Amino acid sequence: MKTKNCLLLVIALLCNSILFSxxxxxxxxxxxxxxxxxxxxxxxxxxxxxxxxxxxxxxxxxxxxxxxxxxxxxxxxxxxxxxxxxxxxxxxxxxxxxxxxxxxxxxxxxxxxxxxxxxxxxxxxxxxxxxxxxxxxxxxxxxxxxxxxxxxxxxxxxxxxxxxxxxxxxxxxxxxxxxxxxxxxxxxxxxxxxxxxxxxxxxxKKIFDIRRNVLIKTGNGGEVTALLIRKKGTKRKLPAIFVYNIYAGSYDYEVAKRAAVNGYVGVAVNTRGKRLSKNEILPFEFDGKDSYKTIDWISKHKWCNGDVGMMGGSYLGFSQWSATKNLHPALKTIVPQVSVGIGIDYPMQNNVFMSYMLQWINYVRNNKFTDENVFASSDYEKAYDEYYLKGLSFNKLDSILNKGENKIFQKWLQHPGYDSFWQNMVPYKNEFKNINIPVLSTTGYYDADQIGALYYFNQHYKHNPKANHYLVIGPYSHGGGQHYPSKVLMGYTIDKAALISIHELAYQWFDYILKNKKKPELLKDKINYQVMGANSWKHCSSFGNMNSNTFKFYLSNITDGQNFKLKTSKPSHEGSISYEIDLSKRSKNDSHGFFSGTIKGEEINSENAISFITEPFNEDVSVNGTFGGELNLAINKKDLDVFIKLYEILPDGSYFFLSEYLSRASYAKDNENRELLEPFKNYKFPIKQSFMTSRKIAKGSKLLVIFGVNKSKYWEINYGTGKTVSTETIKDAGEPLLVKLINNSYISVGYNKEEK
Incomplete structure (x- = not known):
């Protein structure tokens, strides 16, 4: 009977296959x-x-x-x-x-x-x-x-x-x-x-008073374009919600209208050069100065009660932080969502420039609005392929695509360290001390700009311990962390507890700060995070007290099948793992990137890498926060770009992607100043600014760490000569990169034991 059922199943599948083909x-x-x-x-x-x-x-x-x-x-x-x-x-x-x-x-x-x-x-x-x-x-x-x-x-x-x-x-x-x-x-x-x-x-027009294309002068020849929307029939002055947006288009109308239906005046303003502004479009550079003048203009109008709040995601999150560098008295709160950390996670992540930066520059600079055809074009993938397969220098990427230089692209490449060019755009060090307004930040475990959002949060508290800054983070993508989460995210069905509206949360916050209503229920403490797999939210006052325990896993040289072992005890004798990667070897079949594209899956990409695995967990725990640690290695060159990926391996052998890390070794100690490695000499550097996660790890699961070297068309490739990386070509590859990873290297992961 069992054989007959199997035969019928095969026939059915075959018929479906024929039909579909x-x-x-x-x-x-x-x-x-x-x-x-x-x-x-x-x-x-x-x-x-x-x-x-x-x-x-x-x-x-x-x-x-x-x-x-x-x-x-x-x-x-x-x-x-x-x-x-x-x-x-x-x-x-x-x-x-x-x-x-x-x-x-x-x-x-x-x-x-x-x-x-x-x-x-x-x-x-x-x-x-x-x-x-x-x-x-x-x-x-x-x-x-x-x-x-x-x-x-x-x-x-x-x-x-x-x-x-x-x-x-x-x-x-x-x-x-x-x-x-x-x-x-x-x-x-x-x-x-x-x-x-x-x-x-x-x-x-029946519901709202709408003013379009209002030109605001911001001084020194600067001008920006505003859209104002408020509900008809409103007699009293209202607080204004100011959204500062480089993506001129229908989104301006959407966000201004959202403010109006929530009982505020919606003011969507486009940055210099967009819509009616005659200025050159220079992303990021003038937003802080222009926002001060814009807030001043908003707060003095007859429809505004003098209080202004800001909100928005991605670039719009950055623009809020730029506005706090010189805080206007009328700005009472900001709600930065999935905020770009300029010079931190975009256009480079931990000092490694990304290919995507060129596509984004053209998207926002090709016209007075946004060039939607940029993201529908296959030209960028072709350009990335040509850059990679021919081994061209990263600074020629614009020439491949545009047949000429892109001024912004080239300007950014001149600043591979976190120098004054980036520092001047947002608060820097002690300037965070002056930010004394309430802040609500949101981001996601799978948000590409999570590192930026956490950078602002951590810097704010580092320089202003009395800051009134709340963080909400869950299993959200870049879009979900600023709008609405997807029920299924990259193959993972998120917990019901995580299904919250970020829009609704933002306006609950504005009501709390600007209208003296109750604080949003979710904000029980400064850090509010959703534990994936536990269907619950947890709350703590700082990252320091998020966990009661810490795993310290040493990257041992003891083999465990196809992997090496992650050991909880420090090795008694120094040992190492040696492997090599030929940076000059290229193929159309090479895989790229560090993330497979799915959170849950069956097969892990470990190209250009080695892997380490723990013993099965003997009880349920939740791992929370970013992972840290220290790498001790020696190479035959002067530099390399390291990546680390962290996975849960479930008892059935499938994986759950947790976190990742990418960094240039020469900037790992200090992202402002480059310290080249001395070939063949042991070099220790910290693991900082990985992606945060929170996940219930079930009994019987294991943690897997993938350690490797970046060699991807989606990032600039570091050939290790010590020259400016964006100028290096495949001719600089020389002999294969030899990596000797010392076995006292470790990663640290915070955790809590799951309550029974």
């Missing part, structure tokens, strides 16, 4: 007769729905709803949208991205039911849907409707995708789905995009 005919006319495209794509979308392998995953619903809309299966599309939203996020609009699509699905059903033109049905559906939204959800619609990507760009992307199949007469199911989604997005926005924008504008 079936080809879909692609008529040649789609390439040379533009007018035929809508008809052909609708026909293909219907075939896809017939042949596609259906399931109940969030990924499936996200991949299929636009195809259902294109095929005019409107009821099915609405169901898929709802299931996607419910499966993905705690917020019913997923920051509003789905509103336009959901109204489109409703309009299609209404048009058929009442036999009325589609646009008339869309007007009715839009108005009814928007009016019936709670006020606090109305801002979420904004970016869905006022999409920053032009319809012409969506059309161009579709044709670019279509061109890939110019010489083919058939598509696989996967290719057909991808092409249908690209066309559907263009088709929907071309059909209702302008109409939706008009309808939203009409409805919002």
């Amino acid at each position: 079936q080809k879909i005919y692609l008529p040649k006319e789609v390439h040379n007769k533009k007018a035929s495209i809508p008809k052909v794509m609708k026909k293909i979308s219907k075939i896809v729905l017939e042949k596609d392998k259906k399931d109940s995953t969030t990924f499936y619903y996200n991949s299929i709803f636009q195809i259902q809309l294109l095929a005019e299966k409107y009821k099915n599309a609405e169901t898929s949208i709802d299931k996607y939203i419910d499966g993905y996020t705690i917020n019913k609009l997923r920051t509003g991205r789905m509103f336009l699509y959901k109204v489109f699905a409703k309009a299609g059903q209404l048009s058929k039911k009442e036999s009325i033109p589609f646009n008339e049905a869309y007007k009715k559906s839009f108005t009814n849907s928007y009016i019936n939204l709670k006020d606090v959800l109305k801002p979420e619609v904004t970016r869905s409707v006022n999409n920053d990507t032009k319809t012409s760009d969506l059309e161009e992307r579709f044709h670019k995708s279509l061109k890939e199949y110019k010489d083919k007469d058939s598509l696989s199911i996967g290719q057909a789905k991808s092409l249908c989604n690209a066309f559907s997005k263009f088709y929907i926005y071309s059909k209702v995009g302008q109409l939706a924008h008009k309808l939203l504008d009409e409805e919002d």
